[in-house]
Amino acid sequence: xxxxxxxxxxxxxxxxxxxxxxxxxxxxxxxxxxxxxxxxxxxxxxxxxxxxxxxxxxxxxxxxxxxxxxxxxxxxxxxxxxxxxxxxxxxxxxxxxxxxxxxxxxxxxxxxxxxxxxxxxxxxxxxxxxxxxxxxxxxxxxxxxxxxxxxxxxxxxxxxxxxxxxxxxxxxxxxxxxxxxxxxxxxxxxxxxxxxxxxxxxxxxxxxxxxxxxxxxxx
Amino acid sequence: xxxxxxxxxxxxxxxxxxxxxxxxxxxxxxxxxxxxxxxxxxxxxxxxxxxxxxxxxxxxxxxxxxxxxxxxxxxxxxxxxxxxxxxxxxxxxxxxxxxxxxxxxxxxxxxxxxxxxxxxxxxxxxxxxxxxxxxxxxxxxxxxxxxxxxxxxxxxxxxxxxxxxxxxxxxxxxxxxxxxxxxxxxxxxxxxxxxxxxxxxxxxxxxxxxxxxxxxxxxxxx
Numbered sequence: 001x002x003x004x005x006x007x008x009x010x011x012x013x014x015x016x017x018x019x020x021x022x023x024x025x026x027x028x029x030x031x032x033x034x035x036x037x038x039x040x041x042x043x044x045x046x047x048x049x050x051x052x053x054x055x056x057x058x059x060x061x062x063x064x065x066x067x068x069x070x071x072x073x074x075x076x077x078x079x080x081x082x083x084x085x086x087x088x089x090x091x092x093x094x095x096x097x098x099x100x101x102x103x104x105x106x107x108x109x110x111x112x113x114x115x116x117x118x119x120x121x122x123x124x125x126x127x128x129x130x131x132x133x134x135x136x137x138x139x140x141x142x143x144x145x146x147x148x149x150x151x152x153x154x155x156x157x158x159x160x161x162x163x164x165x166x167x168x169x170x171x172x173x174x175x176x177x178x179x180x181x182x183x184x185x186x187x188x189x190x191x192x193x194x195x196x197x198x199x200x201x202x203x204x205x206x207x208x209x210x211x212x213x214x215x216x217x218x219x
Numbered sequence: 220x221x222x223x224x225x226x227x228x229x230x231x232x233x234x235x236x237x238x239x240x241x242x243x244x245x246x247x248x249x250x251x252x253x254x255x256x257x258x259x260x261x262x263x264x265x266x267x268x269x270x271x272x273x274x275x276x277x278x279x280x281x282x283x284x285x286x287x288x289x290x291x292x293x294x295x296x297x298x299x300x301x302x303x304x305x306x307x308x309x310x311x312x313x314x315x316x317x318x319x320x321x322x323x324x325x326x327x328x329x330x331x332x333x334x335x336x337x338x339x340x341x342x343x344x345x346x347x348x349x350x351x352x353x354x355x356x357x358x359x360x361x362x363x364x365x366x367x368x369x370x371x372x373x374x375x376x377x378x379x380x381x382x383x384x385x386x387x388x389x390x391x392x393x394x395x396x397x398x399x400x401x402x403x404x405x406x407x408x409x410x411x412x413x414x415x416x417x418x419x420x421x422x423x424x425x426x427x428x429x430x431x432x433x434x435x436x437x438x439x440x441x
Contacts, residue, residue: 061437116388124385127377137371140434144364144389147430151392151423158415159395 001198008191015041015181015188023181035093037181041189042085048193049079050118054146057139066208069135072142073125074200078193080118087111106156113152117145222307226315227322233292234323240288244327248281249334256338270339271401275394277331278354279361279387282324286365287382289320290373299439309436317366317428324358341405349404356420357397363424364389367431370438396420 019037026033052075060068090108091101102108124141128134234240255273259265265273293299302312332350336343343350365386372382396416403413410417 061434113388113391120384120388124371124375124381127375127381129374129376133374136437137375140367140371140437141385143434144367144427144430147426148389148392151419155392155395155416155419158413158419159399 004191004195004198008188008195011184011188011191015184018177018181018184023178024175026178029097032093032096035089037185038189039086039089039093040182041185042082042089044186045189045193046079046082046086048190049075049082050114050146053079053118053121053142057142060135060139061143066131066135069139070201070204072139074197074204076118076121076138076142077200078196080115080122082189082193083111083115083118087115104156106153109156110149110153114149117148121145222305222311223315223318226302226307226312227319230316230319231322240285241323241327244281244285244323245330247284248277248327248331251277251280252331252335252338265339265341267341267402267405270335270341271398271405273339274335274401275357275398277335278324278328278358279390279394281327281331282358282361282365283383283386285323285327286320286362286369286386287372287379289316289366290369291379294373303439309439310432312439313366313432313435316370317362317431320362320366320369321358324362325355328354328358343405346404346407346409349410350401352410353397353400353404353420356417356424357393357400359424360393360397360420360427361390363427363431367435367438370435374438392419393423396423 015037019034023034023037025031053072056068056072056075059065060072090111094103095101121138121141125134125138128137252273255276259269290299293302303309305312332343335341365382368382368385368389372378372385375381396419399416400410400413400420403416404410406412
């Protein structure tokens with residue numbers, strides 16, 4: 001655990017250094033483009049987190065093991081956190097580049113619905129009553145929500161016509177130094193995700209343990 | 220198949236005796252149309268784009284009302300337990316409840332349509348077949364996930380409050396595609412003008428009826 005923590009701190013430092021000093025300034029966008037490294041990092045982690053929610057939910061319904069439920073729950077929490085960061089960093093980038101904070105482009109629409117869906121997921125968990133029922137309902141909702149996402153994206157595309165914006169550091173050539181910065185950021189964000197997930201998972205385990213002890217103490 | 224029709228028939232008989240769900244859905248849809256008529260300043264001619272949106276707001280809100288009642292009804296007197304004790308596969312119970320809900324919502328839609336023509340002065344009858352197809356596809360998509368979530372919400376602490384929160388974000392593709400398709404039909408373009416939305420709608424219906432039927436058993440068993 002300590003090694004992982006050290007590695008995470010080191011990679012976060014490296015990511016900050018490469019994003020702000022090592023990578024060259026983008027010609028058209030200027031310094032604003034640097035927010036992109038963190039934007040990509042958080043959207044990457046959010047994608048991994050939501051995919052994990054989906055897989056653990058299926059695994060939970062199959063095995064009915066509490067561990068899968070904890071994994072789904074903690075991943076969903078982190079997914080919501082990182083997708084919020086994605087939306088905020090994206091808006092800060094969009095204001096100087098596009099001239100607006102927000103636009104109903106298919107990608108943004110899908111991201112927004114994604115954000116709403118997993119907040120509803122957390123709300124459902126807090127209102128479902130018993131532990132088993134909570135886990136089952138949440139798993140079913142997570143599966144439906146995940147399958148729904150492609151539909152949201154496609155229908156938004158059909159509504160608006162094809163999105164004109166090319167995301168990324170440019171379609172043609174990207175400076176290798178920028179790639180290094182991007183890679184450093186992805187590594188740092190991934191490690192950070194693993195660390196928080198680990199702590200959060202252990203915390204849930206402990207709270208289960210406490211609940212069990214309380215129950216045995218009462219009888 | 221007999222088992223499914225038995226469940227549908229049970230719901231229809233209950234409804235025929237009280238008529239409360241049907242009446243409330245219908246009146247609610249009507250009130251929404253009137254509110255929009257007020258909001259648009261009583262002008263008789265509005266664009267097909269606005270009118271199809273108004274139509275689907277009225278339908279989905281009325282449908283939500285019916286869905287909320289669908290499983291709350293089974294909770295009364297623990298009728299759900301009786302339903303589960305019958306020697307029927309869980310997915311068939313889902314199908315029965317779903318088809319019943321589709322029927323109720325569809326009938327409300329059929330009755331609201333002429334009134335819609337009356338209020339907004341839009342001729343829907345010349346495009347009747349494609350319009351009915353659009354309504355049917357949209358209704359199936361809306362109710363497929365709606366029936367599943369109705370069973371879920373009836374078992375939570377927040378009950379009916381939770382259902383719209385669960386359902387509306389999920390059915391955004393259905394409502395958006397239905398509005399687009401209705402708009403194409405009403406403006407005289409026909410279904411082919413919005414074939415993209417038609418495909419989305421058909422795919423949504425197939426995938427979500429299947430998925431909901433599979434996962435339904437996890438919702439109802441304790």
